[in-house]
Amino acid sequence: MIYRKSRRLAHRIIEGEGFVIDSRQQQLHHLNLVGAQIWQWIDGKRDAAALAKELAAHYEVDLKTADKDVEIFLKEMKTQGLLEEIPP
Amino acid sequence: MKGSTLSIGGVSLQTSFKDDCAQDLGWAQYAPFLSERKKSAKNFHITADRRLHRGARSPSGITVANKPSETVFTRTDFKLRLPLSGGPARLTVAPNPYSFDSALRVLYSWALSKNQGLLVHAAGLLHLGRGFIFPGKSGKGKSTLVKSLGKSDALSDELVAFKFIRSKPFLFSTPFWGELSRQGGQRRAPLAGIFFLNQNPKTYAEPLAPKQAARKLLETVLWFDPSAAATGKVLDCAAKLVESVPCFILNLRKNDSPWPAVEAGLAL
Numbered sequence: 001m002i003y004r005k006s007r008r009l010a011h012r013i014i015e016g017e018g019f020v021i022d023s024r025q026q027q028l029h030h031l032n033l034v035g036a037q038i039w040q041w042i043d044g045k046r047d048a049a050a051l052a053k054e055l056a057a058h059y060e061v062d063l064k065t066a067d068k069d070v071e072i073f074l075k076e077m078k079t080q081g082l083l084e085e086i087p088p
Numbered sequence: 089m090k091g092s093t094l095s096i097g098g099v100s101l102q103t104s105f106k107d108d109c110a111q112d113l114g115w116a117q118y119a120p121f122l123s124e125r126k127k128s129a130k131n132f133h134i135t136a137d138r139r140l141h142r143g144a145r146s147p148s149g150i151t152v153a154n155k156p157s158e159t160v161f162t163r164t165d166f167k168l169r170l171p172l173s174g175g176p177a178r179l180t181v182a183p184n185p186y187s188f189d190s191a192l193r194v195l196y197s198w199a200l201s202k203n204q205g206l207l208v209h210a211a212g213l214l215h216l217g218r219g220f221i222f223p224g225k226s227g228k229g230k231s232t233l234v235k236s237l238g239k240s241d242a243l244s245d246e247l248v249a250f251k252f253i254r255s256k257p258f259l260f261s262t263p264f265w266g267e268l269s270r271q272g273g274q275r276r277a278p279l280a281g282i283f284f285l286n287q288n289p290k291t292y293a294e295p296l297a298p299k300q301a302a303r304k305l306l307e308t309v310l311w312f313d314p315s316a317a318a319t320g321k322v323l324d325c326a327a328k329l330v331e332s333v334p335c336f337i338l339n340l341r342k343n344d345s346p347w348p349a350v351e352a353g354l355a356l
Contacts, residue, residue, distance in 0.1 A: 014302050
C-alpha cells in the first residue's frame with residue numbers, strides 16, 4: 001500500500017523533528033527524529049516496504065526492525081487521519 | 089463617513105465607518121493606535137448592524153470560509169471579509185465594543201500571519217530598550233507579572249504582536265489587553281527573548297531548544313484560519329522566531345521581578 005499526506009495538513013521540520021498540524025482539528029502532532037524522517041519519505045510513491053528499506057539504510061538497522069517500526073508509524077498516522085491510502 | 093489609519097503590529101488599515109457607528113464600537117479606545125494615512129494602508133470598511141447577535145448569550149465560535157478571492161470569518165456578532173488580493177477588507181459587526189474588539193483580534197491575527205508576524209497570547213514588556221515576551225495561557229500569570237512591574241513598560245498583558253522586519257524580529261504593543269486596562273500607544277522594540285511563564289517556588293530561567301520552544305509557542309499563537317496554507321505560514325513564522333531569539337521557561341515566584349533571571353538566562 002502507498003500512502004500520501006493528507007492535503008489539509010501543514011507540516012514543517014524544526015531541528016529535525018516534525019510538526020504536523022491538522023487544519024480540520026487544529027491539533028498539533030509532534031514527530032520525533034525517526035518519525036520525522038519517515039514522514040519526509042512519504043511522497044505518494046514509496047510503499048511501506050520502500051519506506052522500511054530507506055529506514056534500514058539510514059539508521060543501519062536490520063530490515064525486520066525497520067519493517068516493524070514503519071508499520072507502527074503508518075498505523076498511528078492513519079489512525080490520526082494524517083495519511084491517506086492511494087488505491088492501487 | 090470618517091476614518092483614520094489603525095496600525096497594530098506594523099500592519100496599517102485605513103478605516104472608514106458607515107453611518108457614524110464608530111462611537112458605538114468604542115473606537116475612541118484605539119486612539120493611541122491611530123495615525124495619519126499611510127501609503128501602505130489597506131482600506132477597511134466597517135458597518136454596524138443592529139440585527140446581529142444581541143443579548144447575554146455568548147457569541148458562537150468562529151467559522152472560516154476560504155473562497156478563491158477572499159477569506160470570510162463569521163461569528164454570530166460579526167462577519168469579516170478579507171480579500172486575498174486588492175480591494176477593501178469589510179466588517180459588519182454588532183454595535184458594541186466587545187464584538188468589534190473580537191473582530192479586530194481576528195483580523196490582525198490573519199493580517200499579521202500574512203506579513204511574517206503573529207499575534208501571541210503573552211505579556212509583552214520593554215526592558216532597557218529591548219522587547220521580551222512572556223507567553224502563557226490564561227492563569228499563567230501574565231497580568232500578575234505586568235501588574236507587579238507597573239504598566240508603563242508593558243506592551244500588553246494579553247496579546248502582543250511580533251513581526252519580522254528585514255529578517256529581524258520586532259515586538260509591538262497592541263490595544264488588546266486582558267485583565268488590566270489598556271495602557272500606552274504604539275511602541276515597538278527588537279525582540280530579545282521569549283520566556284514561557286511557569287509559576288514556581290523559585291525564580292530562574294531554563295533554556296529551551298528551538299523545537300521545544302516551537303511547541304510551546306504554537307500553543308499560544310492566536311490564529312483562526314484552519315486552512316493548510318494559512319497554518320503553514322504560522323508554522324513557518326513560529327519556527328523562524330524560535331530560531332532567531334533565545335527561548336526559556338521562566339520559573340517565577342509570585343511577586344519576584346523577572347529581570348535578574350531573564351538577564352542570567354540571556355548570559356548563559
